[in-house]
Amino acid sequence: MRFTINTNRFLKAINLVNRSISTTTPLPSLAGILLKVEPNSLSLTASDFNISIRTVITADEVNIEEEGTVNINARYLHDIIQSLNGTTTTVTLIDGTLLEITSDQSVFKINGMPAADYPNISFDCSGKPFNLKTKIVEEIISSVAFACSTDETRPALTGVNLKAEGRELDCVGTDSRRLSLKKLELDEEENFNIVVPVKYLTKIKDSIADQDECEVKIDNQRITFSFANTVISARLIEDSFPSITHLFPNTFKQQAKLNSRELVSAITRSSIMKYEGKDTIKMSFKDNKLELTAISQEVGTSYDVLTPISYEGSDLVIGCSGKHLSDAVRVMGNKETLLYFNGEAHPIIIKNPEDDSLIQLISPTRVYF
Amino acid sequence: MRFTINTNRFLKAINLVNRSISTTTPLPSLAGILLKVEPNSLSLTASDFNISIRTVITADEVNIEEEGTVNINARYLHDIIQSLNGTTTTVTLIDGTLLEITSDQSVFKINGMPAADYPNISFDCSGKPFNLKTKIVEEIISSVAFACSTDETRPALTGVNLKAEGRELDCVGTDSRRLSLKKLELDEEENFNIVVPVKYLTKIKDSIADQDECEVKIDNQRITFSFANTVISARLIEDSFPSITHLFPNTFKQQAKLNSRELVSAITRSSIMKYEGKDTIKMSFKDNKLELTAISQEVGTSYDVLTPISYEGSDLVIGCSGKHLSDAVRVMGNKETLLYFNGEAHPIIIKNPEDDSLIQLISPTRVYF
Numbered sequence: 001m002r003f004t005i006n007t008n009r010f011l012k013a014i015n016l017v018n019r020s021i022s023t024t025t026p027l028p029s030l031a032g033i034l035l036k037v038e039p040n041s042l043s044l045t046a047s048d049f050n051i052s053i054r055t056v057i058t059a060d061e062v063n064i065e066e067e068g069t070v071n072i073n074a075r076y077l078h079d080i081i082q083s084l085n086g087t088t089t090t091v092t093l094i095d096g097t098l099l100e101i102t103s104d105q106s107v108f109k110i111n112g113m114p115a116a117d118y119p120n121i122s123f124d125c126s127g128k129p130f131n132l133k134t135k136i137v138e139e140i141i142s143s144v145a146f147a148c149s150t151d152e153t154r155p156a157l158t159g160v161n162l163k164a165e166g167r168e169l170d171c172v173g174t175d176s177r178r179l180s181l182k183k184l185e186l187d188e189e190e191n192f193n194i195v196v197p198v199k200y201l202t203k204i205k206d207s208i209a210d211q212d213e214c215e216v217k218i219d220n221q222r223i224t225f226s227f228a229n230t231v232i233s234a235r236l237i238e239d240s241f242p243s244i245t246h247l248f249p250n251t252f253k254q255q256a257k258l259n260s261r262e263l264v265s266a267i268t269r270s271s272i273m274k275y276e277g278k279d280t281i282k283m284s285f286k287d288n289k290l291e292l293t294a295i296s297q298e299v300g301t302s303y304d305v306l307t308p309i310s311y312e313g314s315d316l317v318i319g320c321s322g323k324h325l326s327d328a329v330r331v332m333g334n335k336e337t338l339l340y341f342n343g344e345a346h347p348i349i350i351k352n353p354e355d356d357s358l359i360q361l362i363s364p365t366r367v368y369f
Numbered sequence: 370m371r372f373t374i375n376t377n378r379f380l381k382a383i384n385l386v387n388r389s390i391s392t393t394t395p396l397p398s399l400a401g402i403l404l405k406v407e408p409n410s411l412s413l414t415a416s417d418f419n420i421s422i423r424t425v426i427t428a429d430e431v432n433i434e435e436e437g438t439v440n441i442n443a444r445y446l447h448d449i450i451q452s453l454n455g456t457t458t459t460v461t462l463i464d465g466t467l468l469e470i471t472s473d474q475s476v477f478k479i480n481g482m483p484a485a486d487y488p489n490i491s492f493d494c495s496g497k498p499f500n501l502k503t504k505i506v507e508e509i510i511s512s513v514a515f516a517c518s519t520d521e522t523r524p525a526l527t528g529v530n531l532k533a534e535g536r537e538l539d540c541v542g543t544d545s546r547r548l549s550l551k552k553l554e555l556d557e558e559e560n561f562n563i564v565v566p567v568k569y570l571t572k573i574k575d576s577i578a579d580q581d582e583c584e585v586k587i588d589n590q591r592i593t594f595s596f597a598n599t600v601i602s603a604r605l606i607e608d609s610f611p612s613i614t615h616l617f618p619n620t621f622k623q624q625a626k627l628n629s630r631e632l633v634s635a636i637t638r639s640s641i642m643k644y645e646g647k648d649t650i651k652m653s654f655k656d657n658k659l660e661l662t663a664i665s666q667e668v669g670t671s672y673d674v675l676t677p678i679s680y681e682g683s684d685l686v687i688g689c690s691g692k693h694l695s696d697a698v699r700v701m702g703n704k705e706t707l708l709y710f711n712g713e714a715h716p717i718i719i720k721n722p723e724d725d726s727l728i729q730l731i732s733p734t735r736v737y738f
Contacts, residue, residue, distance in 0.1 A: 076641065076668055083638040098669070106638055110669035269452040269475055272445065299445055300467070300479035 001068020254313030370437020623682030
């Protein structure tokens with residue numbers, strides 16, 4: 001095995017496949033990148049079993065002198081290639097699994113692992129391919145991912161539910177206390193209902209950032225993204241995602257429009273006071289004023305008054321997590337925020353008055369102060 | 370107690386005294402800031418016993434309505450004042466130790482601690498005052514502090530030795546494996562030999578950054594810095610600092626001048642290979658070349674070749690910590706670096722060919738590869 005390649009091009013490929021490597025993998029060979037040199041290409045494969053990335057560099061970008069294959073520790077390979085000064089780098093398998101890396105005046109000799117011990121990683125996916133704009137994945141991450149759970153005891157909630165019916169794509173993230181629903185539009189009609197782990201979707205978003213679109217395939221177990229001689233395959237979460245259709249009522253008892261900046265600023269102040277370690281805030285709508293109150297038994301109390309832009313409905317006292325509400329308002333990214341209520345015991349619905357593609361929901365918290 | 374003050378001015382004073390607060394203080398009252406309102410001033414005092422800061426805001430910057438004193442948790446006071454929207458803030462002691470903070474539409478009520486329980490913090494220092502340029506403290510931090518030890522078992526080495534004889538000020542930091550000596554010049558003749566804890570000197574540097582100079586006093590136990598109605602008092606380290614005069618020989622067996630960027634780049638590459646967990650690099654000067662080698666038993670080897678700008682003396686093979694050498698070269702901040710040697714068993718001396726006020730020293734490491 002021997003090839004010469006532009007150092008930056010090699011580093012870019014290493015950075016790409018490195019995203020799939022877990023620092024806590026129990027299998028030593030999965031701490032490595034599988035390098036495979038064939039007559040007309042160099043491929044790099046890395047995986048943590050749940051997400052796998054393979055990228056192929058074709059002969060126009062790599063000068064191949066000898067075929068071969070070896071598995072090299074990803075962290076060392078990355079640190080070495082990143083440290084090199086030379087424009088090009090030559091990689092040679094000199095003896096068994098000993099790899100020589102030379103560039104400019106630098107020579108590294110590092111011990112690899114036998115390629116034969118690398119597990120067989122399949123990138124096959126039986127689904128019908130379709131094109132997906134990169135922007136769609138970015139919008140899912142920016143508007144839905146934050147609401148997902150990090151608690152592995154309910155696996156489905158650590159993922160984003162992607163549900164396509166025709167050209168409509170509904171994307172939902174929830175940790176059961178808050179929920180974010182983003183409605184997006186596909187180029188073509190599709191029909192699927194899957195749960196993609198949010199941590200892998202984030203890695204996919206970072207990996208495809210340079211592209212305009214990808215080819216996507218979905219089957220019962222996996223979703224694959226293909227672009228620029230690269231395939232990313234991520235395992236889906238098989239647990240079923242909770243149904244959310246009943247969560248959004250058509251009628252509301254109270255409705256408020258607020259200045260987003262003022263609201264976030266007041267919540268930030270209130271959240272300094274933690275009630276039993278939680279950032280519960282109490283909102284009281286009365287006489288066209290919104291009073292925000294928070295209490296920490298040890299520290300003290302905070303009190304703020306805002307004037308809603310508009311308020312419809314009867315007086316209301318309702319509690320919720322300050323962080324959940326300020327996250328929701330920030331993700332909307334709009335100057336004004338709409339809040340809808342059905343009394344103190346039902347979820348708060350948060351909308352952007354200028355864009356109804358994003359709907360958020362927060363469970364209320366019972367307040368005793 | 371009641372006063373009204375510009376919110377940003379109050380926050381600035383809180384940030385200033387907060388630097389002396391330790392998050393791990395065993396004494397609850399030292400987690401607080403002592404606010405004291407007198408007829409013509411508001412003072413803020415904070416301390417961890419080893420470093421104490423007091424700043425006084427005079428009546429031209431604070432509107433005093435009622436005298437009084439209370440001790441308020443520093444973190445909450447900071448977070449609250451930072452979160453406020455209003456230009457001015459009014460602080461009132463309303464009942465016992467309950468403090469009311471109002472600004473714009475926000476009202477906080479937080480529980481304080483009795484001022485009577487706050488320990489008596491003395492800012493007295495019997496030394497003769499002299500003026501010190503802020504720039505001097507900045508130069509000590511930037512050129513010497515990095516070499517200090519963090520190991521509390523040899524307290525003297527966690528400090529910077531400041532030794533004044535006449536107008537010459539020698540500043541030394543060492544962890545016993547490396548040493549940095551910066552020679553600075555005082556405005557007037559002084560005579561002292563003290564060890565200031567580097568972590569407090571860093572806090573002092575940050576606190577005086579806005580000033581051109583401070584008034585400094587030194588006695589057997591403390592150093593104080595006074596400026597703009599503020600006093601910072603730091604406890605000195607009483608253990609004696611090791612003598613360093615014998616460490617700098619007048620003659621050398623070998624001397625090399627190197628391009629700093631090339632040297633740091635090669636060390637960075639070599640340091641990827643750790644020998645028994647240490648970043649030992651081997652330097653071999655021979656035939657007007659410098660070979661850098663590093664070995665990790667598990668991973669492999671690295672090898673680099675540099676061409677010194679000049680080299681005088683016999684061939685030399687010497688080992689040292691890659692990080693210590695690259696730190697030394699970086700702190701010099703010069704395009705070229707001078708290295709002086711007396712064989713493989715004696716310290717390496719590092720100098721800037723264009724500025725002899727900074728001299729660094731690194732112990733060699735015996736290399737077995």
